[in-house]
Amino acid sequence: MRNFQKEIKTIVIKVGSSSITHENGKINLQKIDDLCFELANLKNKGYNVILVSSGAIAAGRAKLNLKERPKETSDKQAAASVGQVALTNMYDRNLISYGYNSAQILLTRQIEKDEEMRFNAKNTFEKLQNLNVIPIINENDTISTYEIKFGDNDTLSAVIARITEADLLIMLTDIEGLYTDDPRKNKDAEIIREVENICEVESAAKETDSNVGTGGMTTKIKAAKLAVEKNIEVVIASGADFKIIRDIVKGEEIGTYFKC
Template sequence: MESADLRAQIAGARRIVVKLGTSSLVDAAGAVSQAKIDRIVDAIEARIARGTDVIVVSSGAIAAGMGPLGLRTRPQDLATKQAAAAVGQIHLAQSWGRSFARYGRTIGQVLLTQADAGVRERARNAQRTIDRLRQIGAVPIVNENDTVATSEMRFGDNDRLSAIVATLISADALVLLSDVDGLYDRNPSHEGAMLIDEVRSGSDLDGVQAGDGGLFGTGGMAAKVSAARLATRGGVPVLLTATERIEEALGDAQVGTVFHTRPDRKLNAWKFWALYAADAEGVLRLDAGAVKAVTRGGTSLLAVGITGIEGDFHAGDIVEILGPDSEVIGRGEVAYNARELASMLGKHTDELDAQQRRPVVHADYLSNYASRL
């Protein structure tokens, strides 16, 4: 697909996720700006009027709580961050609510942690909530639940959260908005920096230079590129540009950088969830032969290729799969608990009891990283 065709596809998408960073929502003093939110909502409403369902992933809870709490600088310790988020989530939701109320529209707040996405039933519950809000005409405002999230329970950033949400709800496009108008081959403040119009695969990122703000330049660009590639792995195309260009981004999409999906490498919903959202309850270590077999695709994992296990997992849990040198191979749903599997390691199928002859991880429930973009 040509870049122009993908942009037309994004412009006509019927269900989109729009992610906004904190810098898009605050003023020069770091306080949430109602004027900025109003402009964003105006653009979103124009898109909704064209028949598109819009789900918003919004940062800014901690920033929104700083003013009411009298905090002059962003807190560094976890407890104060969580306290600021607890206050800020209310103020931020009120700001979104006031703005959408100008159009007679209701919002619904959806707060998620990694633990919510990591358990399949909880992920389904989140999906159903977002879908129902959509169906009854409310705009879902999704944010990470910073009031309870610890380092072990975090998505890492709202860019990643937006990619997971977009895939979870089968969005037709993800629009990532920040303070940079696209992906550049180097820090955009450097002379000669060139905008990259489209990304089809990882090879299109060869030669992209590190900038002062991170791997790909300023504005947390590394996280945005990672999130864009994650979304495309789940079959969701991405447009990356600046919030200042939101009208164009949600209009004809003739701005910023587009990230293409790879239909030949698209993961189904379960495999995407297992690889990128699920909580792993244990580890399986494989020999070189088993690694070769499972990375070819379509091959189930048998006990004979497993050299070791870690963790107290149960049948049906998601486990991490590692190679001989501890390299991460993929993830899968294990068919046995840890105790039973320990007695099966390294054995050929004909050496096992009849009830132990099914694969340890069936090919349908095994996803590997070998085909990452």
């Protein structure tokens, strides 16, 4: 079993587009329901839970019947503006069925630099914590190009974890964790279960070739580094089955654990 270095009270969970979509790019309704069940169950246990979810562009692509992921930034932003509504509605319907309301919060990376924005966001999260609400965060793709080009919400999840003074950041991706090499190309690659010095593993990260999301392992390593700097523990693991969330919180040795 894994022994976290601090008591876990506030958990930020980040899911990428590939974790909530089918191979054809359409939203996986079963995965959304499974995720909402896990979030609600953590909340029932007394944890403060915040979800950072990608998937707006994928949801918009499906709703607009686009055969491929948009390539132009303006097309991605348009798809995101349509998809964000659909994605939020899916989360809201499922969370309500498990006894919780959702709160949609759209942010940009400007929150890192703007002190007033950070203060207001922190106050909002604190108020929501005391209500029957699970916040769902996404980058405001319609007015921001950062996520679309570089991050798939990885960095944003770390920023949210820092603002909320979270104890644990869970980033769910399309592989089991950080490997010594890309396991899809090198059968001898081995998973790294625990990282004590994050600087030593940055070179092991490989970029993604996914047609759905944009966040490769490099962005996750950088996000983990941001979190660890603020004494926030991090686990990167597979989002293939969202039951993994409960096992991570219980302390099972799943994925890659970054000690703070």
